[in-house]
Amino acid sequence: MTERSTRILLVDDEQSIQALLSYPLRRDGYEVVQATDGREALARFEERPFDLVVLDVMLPQLDGLEVCRRLRSRSSVPIIMLTAKSEEIDKVVGLEIGADDYITKPFSMREFRSRVKAALRRSELSRSAERDGGSLDVHELRIDPDKRTVSLRGEAITTTFVEFEILLTLARSPGRVFTRDMLLARVWGDSAYRDPRTIDVHIRHLREKIERDAKEPEYLFTVRGVGYRFRDTDASS
Structure with a gap:
């Protein structure tokens, strides 16, 4: 065919x-x-x-x-x-x-x-979808790269393509700080022509979907003046 x-x-x-x-x-x-x-x-x-x-x-x-x-x-x-x-x-x-x-x-x-x-x-x-490894399970959050699904406490969370890519990028390197330009390059292939504030919009939207309180996040943390990081896998809460 x-x-x-x-x-x-x-x-x-x-x-x-x-x-x-x-x-x-x-x-x-x-x-x-x-x-x-x-x-x-x-x-x-x-x-x-x-x-x-x-x-x-x-x-x-x-x-x-x-x-x-x-x-x-x-x-x-x-x-x-x-x-x-x-x-x-x-x-x-x-x-x-x-x-x-x-x-x-x-x-x-x-x-x-x-x-x-x-x-x-x-x-x-x-x-x-030739992704590395299986599902990522962190606290009450599960990210399945092969199925491109996200669930929180067993409930499916709908994400856009870009939201999923940002979340997966951060979650695969728990604790690592990513600048906005790094995330732009990871998701879009480069940061040319793009406003770094675009990342802030997607992070805010992700927090509204996966955090109990977007102002007191459990998963997506802001590193002031630098960028964002995902919670460490050994975090106790």
């Missing part, structure tokens, strides 16, 4: 942006399916599998944030959001509802292609 080409759903209501982004993607060998509003994007997503979604925030019918929320409720497909420079709040909200990355307009084609390749590379690594 012939393997299909990597398929990308490109969602933007501006024809000029569609043309600008579709050309380099197709030149790189990707199949590009276009949608120009939120409802069409959801319809296209139901028709066939996708390896990546590139999603503008400002869309007719349903905005990009709502589309992202609905996609994330049914799929772990990587999502890159396109935002205007003035829409800082949309970046934060987008990350919190499950976007894996965002690109601020205007952006260079080199940056765009770099982000797309990094997202697809992460997704491929996830699918191949």
